[in-house]
Amino acid sequence: MSVHERSISLMVNGAQRTVVVDPPMTLLEMVRTKIGLTGSKECCSVGECGACTMIVDGEPVNTCLVLAVEADGAEITTIEGLGAAGMTPLQKSFLTEGAVQCGFCIPGMVVAATALLERIPEPNESEVREGLSGNLCRCGGYSRIAAAVMEASVAGGPDV
């Protein structure tokens, strides 16, 4: 490894973690390989698809565009941190609405939709579509995904 390596500490899903990283390592790669939480996906790697979405210090961001070293001291929630005590209403509505096809985009979708419902507890459909416009679904299952988010919002928002 390189001479530039450094040790960082951050909160991941409520647990304090200390890891050693090389500066070019992204937050996404660090969480997947150093911490072993592989729910967040790497897909486009340039901030266009949203598969790597995590909540960083309260806001959803593309973690393929964040260096792990930048996240020193940050508080992070991944898909594994949602519904740790059983599925959230949002996750349940993804199942009941049949919103999952191949599933690759779903962790990012669920994290982004959770953040959306925190910001707008009762969104209309266009707010849902706008709120998820940074998350691409290769299967094209947008209608059911939007329906699932609407369903969860009626049920009272995400339980996180």
Added chain:
Amino acid sequence: MINPGVTSFDYHRPDSLVEASRLLARDGAVALAGGTDLLVAIRHHEARPAVVVDLKSVAEISSEIALEADLLRIGGRVVMSQLVRDEQTNRHFPALVEAASVVGSIQIRNRATLAGNLCNASPAADTAPALLAYSAAVTIAGAEGSRTIPLQDFFLGPGSTVLARGEILLSVELPIPTTPIGSGFARVTRIRGVDLASVSLACVVERSGKARFGLGAVGPTPLLAESSLEDLATDDGFSRLLAVTSPISDVRAGADYRRAMLHVHSRRALQAAVEDLGAVT
């Protein structure tokens, strides 16, 4: 790694301007704010930094939008989502809010800074046309002290600005209009949703009849063009207004199409600005 082929770099997160400026003066140093452009450039080997200087802890670079006596000061660490939500920005500079709200996706807007959008100096920078139309200035700081210049003097070419080695964009200042103004914003993209602009523009009209246009993606830098309602009553007036542009053909649009869209959308933006002015007076 960000990309298996990327060589490692030194990372610093200074907490003072002096230290940040000193680090940025090193060979191969680049500034990191939101990272939404820089990390893509590193991954594609378009940037090969030896030193990355993260500006997010520099005390002198504000993360706030502050209303001062006669201007709105947008700190160098302010991200697009903040602009979209900010009450003062919405009240005085709605075309800037509109521009900021179409930058990337929510995930991008939560990281991307206004200052970074300008320093990256893309001809298509989404926020530049609105800032130019609103007569924005930028404050630049370095080892030699600080200076404030009009935004139109900041850009030199694609990816190039007047920032000297070790200099940092501290804040963006927008003068609060002293007389009523109206504004309009227009943006052409290939698809509805997340896309870079093929043409983007903003227009501000004053009650005196003065009209200022910011024009994006139709020249080597974002451009400022000034005219008047009287002159813009004729086709020739629009041709004179748009003479400053020099659109090129690229993957997003052909030069002819850009020219045609410029004419159509500059008229629409002017119309929107005039209606907006009518609504506020």
